[in-house]
Amino acid sequence: DIQVTQSPSSLSASVGDRVTITCRTSESIANYLNWYQQKPGKAPRLLIITASTLQSGVPSRFSGRGSGTDFTLTISSLQPEDFATYYCQQTYRTPPVTFGGGTKVEIK
Amino acid sequence: QVRLVQSGAEVKKPGASVKVSCKASGDSLTGYHLHWVRQAPGQGLEWLGFINPHSGGTNYALHFQGRVTMTWDTSLSTAYMGLESLTSDDTAVYFCAREKSGTYGEDYFDYWGQGTLVTVSS
Numbered sequence: 001d002i003q004v005t006q007s008p009s010s011l012s013a014s015v016g017d018r019v020t021i022t023c024r025t026s027e028s029i030a031n032y033l034n035w036y037q038q039k040p041g042k043a044p045r046l047l048i049i050t051a052s053t054l055q056s057g058v059p060s061r062f063s064g065r066g067s068g069t070d071f072t073l074t075i076s077s078l079q080p081e082d083f084a085t086y087y088c089q090q091t092y093r094t095p096p097v098t099f100g101g102g103t104k105v106e107i108k
Numbered sequence: 109q110v111r112l113v114q115s116g117a118e119v120k121k122p123g124a125s126v127k128v129s130c131k132a133s134g135d136s137l138t139g140y141h142l143h144w145v146r147q148a149p150g151q152g153l154e155w156l157g158f159i160n161p162h163s164g165g166t167n168y169a170l171h172f173q174g175r176v177t178m179t180w181d182t183s184l185s186t187a188y189m190g191l192e193s194l195t196s197d198d199t200a201v202y203f204c205a206r207e208k209s210g211t212y213g214e215d216y217f218d219y220w221g222q223g224t225l226v227t228v229s230s
Binding site: 031032034036042043044045046049050055087089091094095096097098099100101102 | 143145152153154155157158167169170203205210212213214215216217218220221222223
């Protein structure tokens with residue numbers, strides 16, 4: 001199984017800050033890496049597919065980069081509605097589908 | 109556009125079984141896989157498996173094999189996830205999610221149900 005390691009597990013930031021979350025996989029997955037945002041009590045929301053393709057309706061302050069084993073999700077200027085938990089997911093070799101452990105973005 | 113609506117919260121005793129439903133409306137799920145993912149309190153996302161509504165074929169995570177059963181009722185456009193021999197470790201919110209496959213084999217979960225809380229407690 002492909003392992004997915006996300007870091008940090010949590011971070012504190014202020015509105016307007018630039019935030020970067022990292023996802024690393026145990027083997028190369030090309031660009032088959034997706035990002036989701038989850039708010040408390042809600043289902044995950046798809047943000048980015050194939051490492052860097054923003055889904056319709058996702059603000060352009062979100063961006064994704066990477067290929068192979070190392071990936072990043074960046075929020076260029078954190079907004080109040082961005083405080084949430086973010087998960088990466090690999091779909092290069094499935095099953096199983098595997099997710100990162102999550103990164104909780106909290107208000108400083 | 110697809111809407112996935114799940115059944116309500118359940119409380120079960122250890123050793124019991126639970127069956128959660130996920131009703132699809134809008135676009136047909138034919139041609140897609142329907143996955144189940146769970147989230148224990150304060151924890152991350154854990155994949156349980158998927159069903160192909162067209163063929164009825166399933167694939168379960170190793171950790172749940174022998175204990176989970178996923179089915180699809182075409183007449184009701186509803187997927188079901190059954191889990192047996194429940195323990196307190198199965199207390200979680202269970203989500204269904206549609207898998208979309210792109211042109212180049214990229215897969216992602218584009219629509220999710222609202223989640224069903226299953227509490228296992230004596």
